Amino acid sequence: MYDFEYATPTTVDEAVSILAENGEDARILAGGTDIIAQLKENRRVKVLVDVKKIQETTALSYHSAAGLSVGAAVPCCEAYETEEIAAAYPGLTDAMTLIGSIQIQSRATITGNLCNSSPAADSIPAMIALGAVAKIVGPNGEREVAVDSFCTGPGQNVLENGEFVLSVHFPAPAANSGGFFLRFIPRNEMDIAVANAAAYVVLNDAKTHFESARLAVGAVAPTPLLIEEAGSLLAGKEIDDDIIQQAADLAKGQANPITDMRGTVEQRIHLAGVLSKRAINGAVQRAKES
Amino acid sequence: MARKTHVTTTINGEETQFLCEPRNTLLEVLRDDLDLTGSKEGCGNGNCGACSVILNGRVVDSCLVLAVETEGADVQTIEGVATPEGLHPLQQKFLEHAALQCGICTPGFIVAAKALLDREPNPSEERIRLWLAGNLCRCTGYDKIIRAVMDAAETMETA
Amino acid sequence: MPVVWIPSLMRSLTDGKEQVPIEGETLRAVIEALESDFPGFKARVIDEDRIRPGLAVSINGEVTNEGLRQKVGPNDEVHFVAAISGG
């Protein structure tokens, strides 16, 4: 590992100024599960900015009306072990309980997963489906960016020099709603998604029709994708296999994957459809049980 | 030579101070500076669990923690699992069930399993398998490990 | 008389014969006898007065650890097989 400096700012301003001053040479350390692994692969960093001492990053709050706010340094396990959160956001919980191992979940954060901006990130489609918004702080103050437009390419995102994500916000779940996330991996744990999918559906009171739906897929394009057309298609429709299949086919249609050692183009496109269907079905099931 | 940071932490119940570079992982400091070589490095990037330690009550891969991050933290390693009175039930059951062959993954498994039983005294087989999926064992096929953990949980419940 | 089974890739030396009964009380004597009947045989199985590295000799199914000194009985079967170690 190359040498680097370690900074522990205690305020947002302090962190922003270190980041702004060092530009690309500064990286954020929260859970460390990506950045430390990258440093071991000889990634060069001048200063590692540990944001865990900034109070806002460790805040985790949930209100049934206001929704969920997850600070940038809140590890996955802390979020999913909070029963109300797990109950209100099962789709997010699915993702958080799948990221790496228990050991990884003890440290890894959804903000880190978001900012690493891997096309195969597990929590990003889950966040997109739930309509999550990232709160970004930087030299010009705060701004909010929807997670569905946060990533711009593999490992790339909208963060500008000096900016970092302070927290991620999730709207309160609607009545009769359900979320679901799943991925396909060759093993049953400890793997990078060949493809993944998340769905969030809101049903009518009778739970026979979709009121609205959001479907997102990952690892099938340079960034995780929100399949907006799937949502438009499902809204107002009666729940049946055929319409769900059509929505899943829309995800397949938008998939634009690559072939690598983890999967082929054909396999990934196919899986985008399979997983989308399963995600929507899973979300519907949960909405019906809600 | 990079300058070193002074860190004060609690390791296995004892206040411990050490000097480290920012780039030193907790695993390196445990092994190379504190002579706690029970935590093993199997992969260095969080994929095998051999370096598992309990950090502030949660099991982590110490290869993916920087030592400087542990200022003020509480760290439990495999060396702190047994007491002068004897082995922890998990350790005893690992021996009785022959749940180790080469033994290199064993400290990580015991630490991770302890973290589970500390939280959930009566986990199912499936739950144990999920919890321990981040700990690779290449010798046993996991069978005897799973049985040992289930038996230890039962013993601790009735004790 | 002991019978030597000729490895298939060496049967060109023995006019295609798969098995050769041949006199000899030790492995060395057996190989020398084969050499005199089938010139070139010895060099294929012996290297510096030892059985070639990678090769082993089996007498009645038992790999010998006595090299060329191995006693060979009148009813014995002699095979040249690959030396096996394993993981």
Next chain:
Amino acid sequence: MATKTEDYLGKTDYKVVGTRPIRHDGTDKVTGRAIYGADVRMSGLLYGKVLRSPHAHARIKSIDVSKAEQHPGVKSIITVADLPLQEDRIAELGEGAANLTHLRANVLADDKVLYHGHAVAAVAATSLNAAEEALHLIDVDYEELEPVLDVRKAMESDAPLLIENQTTSSMGEDTGTKSNVSTHFQHKLGDAEAAFAAADIVVEREFDTATVHQGYIETHNATGHWSTDGTVTVWCSTQGSFTVREQVAQLLDLSVSRVKVVPTEIGGGFGGKIRVYLEPLAAVLSKKTGRPVQLVMTREEVLQATGPTAGSYIRCKMGAKKDGKLVAAEAYLAYESGGFPGAWAAPGSMCIFAPYDIENVTIDGYEVLVNKPQTMAYRAPGATNAAFASETVIDEICEKLGTDPLEFRLANSSKEGTRRADGPVFPRIGHEECLKAALNHPHYKSKLEGPNRGRGVASGFWFNVGLKSSAAASVNTDGTVSLVEGSTDIGGTRTSIAMQLAEVLGIPAEDVKPSVVDTDSVGYTDVTGGSRTTFATGWAAYEAAQDIQRQTIGRAAKLWEISEEDVTCEEGVYRSKSDPSKSMSFKELAGKLDDTGGPLVGRAAVDPAGVGGAFATMIVDVEIDEETGKIQILRATLCQDVGKAIHPSYVEGQMQGGVAQGIGWAINEEYFYNADGRLANGSLLDYRMPTALDLPLLETEIVEVPNPGHPYGVRGVGEVPIIPPPAAVANAVYQAIGTRMEVLPMSPARILEALWAKGNGKS
């Protein structure tokens, strides 16, 4: 008095053998106290790192270390020029033979690098980070060459040559033609061609298997100290301290007595920790710096540059009569040996048809250079690839005949007297017993229902080996016995060896104190490998116990002032035949050693024949997700003839571990190389070994057909369990989805393609 082998073999009332004592080294291993290679600490220790080739195939034009030498903390940098030149000869290295120029060029590349990760230079520095930084400052000028990664392409006459003067050797004869094929051999029994012509059913298929790694969790390591007195000490995790001694001595032009190897605890090996990689580097770096030097590989280095097992291409053809008799078999096995010659097609070809009594067989084996790391043994090396082919073909014959696959195997099984394709005749073996155990197993009798589910079976054979072992035991005055042996303990063998000594002396296993010691402290002992440790080192312990017992009888006679002939010993109790009032236990006698002649030591060195070959039969149930192609293992059972299980828990452990590795090989594990020959998945994230969540509880059925060649009937258990799983899983997959899988691993992508080819599953 029990002193003869016959007195022990086949006994049903062993007191120690067959019990399950807690292993002697257990507490150290569950508390983190056990010292593995990377745990060795000493004053003045320097840290070493190895510079590795980024290319799969390149000529080294120059290496410039001058910048790196100036880097703070760097103490020494070495290249191949620092290793004595070796003549091009084959040396016996205590574990098979090796060409010394190749061994040297593998440790540090000579004029060419032959695989991604090939060692090029090594640095010793005051810290690991300093050593690592220095690596980036070494300038190597490479001329890149075209890599060849596929065994069939490498065999083509116009393929790029890895070793330019390499020719093909066929049973001692050199073809003289330059080729990547280093070895061709052949086994011929009967007339396969004629028998195929007369067969009613002939099945032929082609198979490919990927390169896979042993995947031990502990990475390679070595700590070397070159003393000013000219002796070298090496601490390392190895399967064989004596072969490391031999290899280091040969590579450094030292006599073996100048090298001492201290084997630390070892974190898995499975065949992969026999060849030296770091040990000579640690020694030379220590010589140059005057300080001890430690090198520890990263996981990526292990995957890139140690010895995985061979990828292969296999053609297999078998023929049977309508009445269910196998009459002919033919195989063509081409195994990758990696960057240097020496692969595992030989044992593969000797095992491929060994479970069956077939009168007409032709087998051709080829070992082929490719730009991958030099392959190494992996648990029954070569046999798993081979059985994947033959056991799949047999399954298809059973299907065509409409016969139960276990009944068919039973009807055609090898037994005592069956001639193997490579010539020799089997002694007493237990394949039939394994098959019967499988037929009668509740698993096989259970119903498997549900869509996309299938059950498969397969058998496997492995020779096991004997080789040399030594042991010495001293009797302590408290009645315990301290046992020293040279077999590094990877899976509880201290205990299985100690138990064999305890059985003779009639003392509890716990009263034996076994230690694995360095090469100066015990007689020569071959590697912990070849399933030989409990067999051969156990035998040495048994003999050492006999040596003790001969002496204790003398001591008892002296004590009682009677003749030795008047003393009997049964299960640790000494009695006078003529005077029943005289009796005492081993422990009591041990307390009286001082009065009867002083210390008592027993010793033995063995090189046993009588190795018992081993068979295993597996039953496996799978379920396939039709939409994703993923295989889930529902249930797995292995029935294995172990001869005699000395410590059944660790026998089961070997069976389960082998099955788990075999399942990993079957469904997910493989090396991914980019087109330019770079390893893309050098991590445990993407080299996908099974996790706890990927396997069910693994059922074991220990079959005991005592090996008449061993005092207790031991055959050896470590290797054979890895052989059946890939074929058994493939056969189960066929039952589930109706496609014969011909490529390992049967990854989800490959299963999905198979489903698509049938028109299934594609949404």
